[in-house]
Amino acid sequence: MRAVVYEGVGRVAVHSVPDPRLEEPTDAIVRVTTSAICGSDLHFLHGKAPLDPGETIGHEAVGVVEAVGPEIERFRPGDRVVVAFDVVCGRCWFCRRGETHLCEEFRNLGAGIFGGGLGGAQAELVRVPYADTNLLAVPPELDDERALFLGDTLTTGYYAAAISGVRPGEVVAVVGAGPVGFFCIQAVRAQGASEVLALDREPDRLALAERAGGAAIDVSRQHPHTAVAERTGDRGADVVLEAVGSPSAFATALDVVRRGGRVTVVGMYTGESELVPLGGWWTRALDIRFAGICPVHAWWERALEELLAGRMDPLPIVSHRLPLDRAAEGYALFDSHRATKVLLVP
Ligand SMILES: NC(=O)c1ccc[n+]([C@@H]2O[C@H](COP(=O)([O-])OP(=O)(O)OC[C@H]3O[C@@H](n4cnc5c(N)ncnc54)[C@H](O)[C@@H]3O)[C@@H](O)[C@H]2O)c1
Ligand SMILES: [Zn+2]
Ligand SMILES: [Zn+2]
Structure with missing residues (x-):
């Protein structure tokens, strides 16, 4: 598949990388329909947060479930879903209290080895561990571009x-x-x-x-x-x-x-x-x-209500919609503040 790869400070590029596959019975694979570049990706781009060259990047994505492991109960292939940028177990002491950002098994999509070695979401496919916890179903009346923001910034x-x-x-x-x-x-x-x-x-x-x-x-x-x-x-x-x-x-x-x-x-x-x-x-x-990292799992349903009621709306900030292959240009635009938000479409 095609994915955005971090090449070193100030450099990203789109490369062919191996497709992610189901590794645990609680995994899902999501086919990304839209991803985005976040301010946190810029910390990696600038070398402020560590990422090894060759790692895939990105953690904001919406898509369609492609495959699920045998222990997944809430999702089936074909379901429209948003991906949580922070990947948690959903069952430890902290997760049960809604403090999912403090999870015993905390991981981050697209944050390299220090994020738990998960791939990035600026890609055609992304592997989501503990998918029953780390995916949110998108209601039919909500379009992808609005739904995308529930997994992180909104x-x-x-x-x-x-x-x-x-x-x-x-x-x-x-x-x-x-x-x-x-x-x-x-x-x-x-x-x-x-x-x-x-x-x-x-x-x-x-x-x-x-x-x-x-x-x-x-x-x-x-x-x-x-x-x-x-x-x-x-x-x-x-x-x-x-x-x-x-x-x-x-x-x-x-x-x-x-x-x-x-x-x-x-x-x-x-x-x-x-x-x-x-x-x-x-x-x-x-x-x-x-605030620490946002425990999105504890808040995204309430944020969804705001979105559906029209009290919050991300579309005014979306300035660029680029094909995934033009991700490097998207990073340059966002980093130099010539873009207010860049969406990448695989
Ligand atoms: N806590 C979380 O879970 C979480 C989630 C997403 C993003 N973030 C973080 O939130 C921050 C913002 O993310 P973003 O996507 O909006 O990033 P961004 O880089 O697009 O926006 C930052 C804005 O701050 C402005 N700015 C810079 N220095 C300033 C200053 N001294 N005074 C006033 N304005 C200044 C910039 O002009 C820019 O508009 C980043 O640090 C990001 O990593 C945290
Ligand atoms: Zn982010
Ligand atoms: Zn946990």
């Missing part, structure tokens, strides 16, 4: 908003208006935030944030602290969602939250570290929460 935005406990009337700042930030804005809007401030420096992304109901703040033109203070009676935002995954964005989040406010960090970190001003954060009585 559900991640919904989860980040939900664990932040946004209450009606609160002012929420979202740092980073990429796909994850866009869904954070839609989700906090749906949860009753009175005002959402979207901080980014890319005009296209800020325009999309406005379409989702955010007020755009261009941090290349305005100091984030001043801009948020001006809109919150000098207090700062009640809740801040950090949807970038960089020390500077984390610093911005801490800079724009009010005393006694909440910060939820949904952007991804790997080896970074920072000095923590314990006294400053303690005195400001901050509530800082690391």
Whole structure:
């Protein structure tokens, strides 16, 4: 089959690789109809997250079940499904509590050996272990392009908003208006935030944030602290969602939250570290929460309801639909922010 292969820092290409096959009785093979490039794939592209050259990449996909192992109960060949980007067992202590991102057997699609050695989803076929847990049936009324986002970014935005406990009337700042930030804005809007401030420096992304109901703040033109203070009676935002995954964005989040406010960090970190001003954060009585990897399995049915009700909709961010063979071009477009979201069609 054809699949996107990581070739080294800054380089991906489409190659022929062996087809995945059923390895365990709880596996399924899914024929991918659409996959996407995620901000997390860029961390691999940049070498921030480790991936060996020659590994296949990608973890956002929707498709049709091609084959199932003998222990699969919920799916049959021909079923339309979304794939969870995090692959979990569904039965350990953490999974049973809905904390599937902390699973004893946690693995990630398309993350190489450190992700558990599973193949990538930017491919014609993908192997999904524990498929009864890691696939979601797509209702007939939902098209592939919308359904795709339930397996990662849309559900991640919904989860980040939900664990932040946004209450009606609160002012929420979202740092980073990429796909994850866009869904954070839609989700906090749906949860009753009175005002959402979207901080980014890319005009296209800020325009999309406005379409989702955010007020755009261009941090290349305005100091984030001043801009948020001006809109919150000098207090700062009640809740801040950090949807970038960089020390500077984390610093911005801490800079724009009010005393006694909440910060939820949904952007991804790997080896970074920072000095923590314990006294400053303690005195400001901050509530800082690391979202970690989104436990999509515990949240995707609730996110599906938002999608079906039209309160969340991914289509405005899809700027490019490319054949899988043009994946390298898709990565270049997304990495340089000339694309807001790239779909790859095998
Ligand atoms: N927790 C999870 O499970 C999960 C799931 C998906 C993605 N992520 C992570 O979320 C982050 C965002 O993903 P994405 O797909 O939206 O990525 P993206 O790279 O497309 O978007 C990031 C956005 O942040 C903006 N930005 C960069 N630095 C900034 C700063 N200092 N201040 C304000 N804006 C800044 C960029 O212009 C860009 O628009 C990534 O770190 C990704 O790995 C986490
Ligand atoms: Zn992702
Ligand atoms: Zn588990």
